[in-house]
Amino acid sequence: MTKLYMHRFTLIVLLLMFGMVLAACNSKDDATGDTATETEKPSEVAETEEDEKAAEEGPKKGGTIVGAMYSAPAGMFNPIFYEDSYEANIIDFVFEGLVSQNESLEFIPSLAEKWETNDDQTEITFFLQEGVKWHDGEEFTADDVVYTYKAMSDPDYESAGGVRANYVQPLLGYDEYQSGETDEFVGVVADGDYKVTFKFAEPNVSPLYYASFPIIPEHIFKDIPVKDIPEAPESLQPNKLIGTGPFKFTDMIEREQYVLSRNDDYWKGAPLLDEIVWKVVAQSVMIGLLEKGEIDFVASPGGIAPADYDIVNDFGNVVIVEQADFGYQLLGFKHNHRTTADVESGALTPDNWVPNKKLSDPKVRQAIAYAVNRVGLVGEGHGEGLLHGRGQPINSPIAQQMWAYDENAVTKYDYDPAKAEAMLDEAGYVDVNGDGFREDPDGNEWVLNMDYPLGNELRERSAPIIQADLEKVGIKVNLRQPSEMSVYVPELTDDNTDWDLYLIGWNLSSTDPDPSGLWATRAGYNFSRWNNPKSEELLQKAVKAPEAFDQKYREEVYAEWQKLFSEDLPALLLYAQNSLWAYNDRIQGIKILPHTMYQDSHEWWVEDAE
CATH class of the missing domain: 3.10.105.10 (Dipeptide-binding Protein; Domain 3)
Incomplete structure (x- = not known):
């Protein structure tokens, strides 16, 4: 069977004023996105009938697929503390947030089934999915959401190595709680098991962004001081990592192989695959293994090397995805x-x-x-x-x-x-x-x-x-x-x-285009240790209500900030x-989004499952 698709996305994202966007769970960002196009070589048309026949038979349960990454994860698999994209290759299958995104980069429900904002945009309330279980069988509740954001606001979070304080800094009472002035955390509040409200110190132009962070389980971490979480087995070891996602992290040979196994109790339905295995493979041999079928997909970070594109393009069993990288x-x-x-x-x-x-x-x-x-x-x-x-x-x-x-x-x-x-x-x-x-x-x-x-x-x-x-x-x-x-x-x-x-x-x-997570002075990822007061002023101005509810206003502020960045140069x-992702066409059900191909992995299946 021979099949080759090339997907090219030319994506233009045009967001409405956030005050209109965030009114309800079915609100939509005003966005357009070209769908992926499919082309086939003339010699491949005959095989299409075989493909369609296999699709008509329906998804099959079982089987293992192997992904390749060319550098080993550093070993931190807790969402609030991880730093590199290789660790994210495990985290993305294990943990979930209240919302996710679709092909147009619109926010869509995930662990939250719907949401609503108050009139002045200082609060957003989420109504959570019921019946979601953590991998150990405990129920997912609003208390887990509160705990996650409370941990990232903890006075010891940054000193313990946390680099995502930008998700919590706009919350009501953050400064007082983070500094130790008060023990009361009021930024995220639970109302029963399935309702949770994010409260912001000022009207917020992008509350869904701040509420999109992966959630970790309170019952696992509540008795561990935040400063000790990075060293806890529950952040580092297979079978100790507990999420709500479609796959469990069950085994690893450190720096060589990482195994994700099906979560039979996944709230969207048990995954069709038995396992997803990540192998650490030198980039120089990746393509040969892909051709032989010893690995099934190569995606983020990096994908296949541009120099190998023409080689992979000649493979008869591989789908290539090329699109602008985020x-x-x-x-x-x-x-x-x-x-x-x-x-x-x-x-x-x-x-x-x-x-x-x-x-x-x-x-x-x-x-x-x-x-x-x-x-x-x-x-x-x-x-x-x-x-x-x-x-x-x-x-x-x-x-x-x-x-x-x-x-x-x-x-x-x-x-x-x-x-x-x-x-x-x-x-x-x-x-x-x-x-x-x-x-x-x-x-x-x-x-x-x-x-x-x-x-x-x-x-x-x-x-x-x-x-x-x-x-x-x-x-x-x-x-x-x-x-x-x-x-x-x-x-x-x-x-x-x-x-x-x-x-x-x-x-x-x-x-959201807000670059403060990388370039704000106190951002953990600001490795240049760039300290420019004008940059800080502009970054804060770009998200400050009420002016920032006007997208044109934000565009103008960010234009001034981009000019400053290019002149002061914290980095060249x-x-x-271009992202060049590739996967064996034995895998079915993959959804290509502008920023990932890992969405809805519980729906992936392989034609040769037994």
Whole structure:
């Protein structure tokens, strides 16, 4: 049986004023999205009848599918504490939120069956699904929702490594509870077992976004201090992880294999598959295993390499999905470093941060931006490049699919090494001793340390290319040995070090364009330790009611913020790579959404199930 589909989404998201959108559970974002198109080769038409016959026979129960990821999860599988996308590959099948999203990025019911807001948009009340069970048989209730958000508001949450405080900061009484001034948590309140209300300190323009976080079980964690949750077996180990999702995390060989087994009591109906097995596979051998059927799908993060597209396109048993990615790769600039005392205590205290003098001049960061050949990395007009043209350089850290993305508001750093050299000369960074590398304005050696992680082959190959680009304009770069993500991310977070430049990629939220989760000063993911008061002012202004209920107003504020970002440069955005997902056509029932292919995995089935 031979079948090949290519899906291309050209998605334009146009949201109505939030005050109108969030009135009831059947409210819709005003959005349009091209549906996936299907094309078949002439030689494949005969097989279509066989496919249709199999579909007519209906879904089959049983079977195992194998997914591949090219880096091992760091090992944290608790939604409120995890950090990397590889951990999310487990979490996405185990845990659920009150709402999810459809193909148009509209919020739709999940653990909540409906919701309503009050007149002034300071409260949103959810009516929960009844009969939902946790994996251990306990009933899911409103108390679990309250507990999840209370834990993320806990005074010890951030110091324990929590990086998602942005979901709780707008809640009523957050500051008082987080600071320890009061023991009463009033931001999320249960009214019986199946009704829960989120209360905000001010009218909120996107309450569904803040209420969309995966829920964890109160009965599992209530007796564990929040500061100890990251070390608890219930956050780390198979058969200890308890969610409401369609699959249970049942076994692992750490750094090699992770097994998800069917949840027979799943509230939407027992999954058809017996198991989903994740294997950690080197990117260099993934495609061969996909062709042989030893792995069944390759998706987030990264998917198949652009260089392998034509090879996979010739496989007779694989479906390819190509669409714009919700994310980007970046070259980060360490503006500041945390103190050792703050690292040891887990504090994010901007007033204590130590400026990184090697990159403190914005002209230097801009010169670096002009010196990096981003188009060359992508491949447009410069040979095949690393992406073979399947992606594009971007200049804004807001997802291109979002209504707030504004390419015209930003500085576009075209490859211009001559301009980079002139800017460095003007800033006083010149080659004093004639060795080909520039010294700083005081005549001291100027070397930028650059770090990057293993796992993503494109990122690994980008690192020495970027080093070479910078050295062409006289910037000496100490490209250090890469490390596994499980080591890299903690070192990047605990940054009382000599890091200057770093490579990382971000998968962006599909729920709202607000970039504060990555770039607000106190955001855990603000690894650049960017501390710009004007940025803080604009980020807060963009979500402050009542003005922010007007989408046009938010667009204007975010345009000003994007301009600021591109000028002050906490990072140089390298490129947005097209998502290239692939799966064996023995798998049926997969729904391709703009941001995931893991939706409704309980409906997946395989034709050869016995």
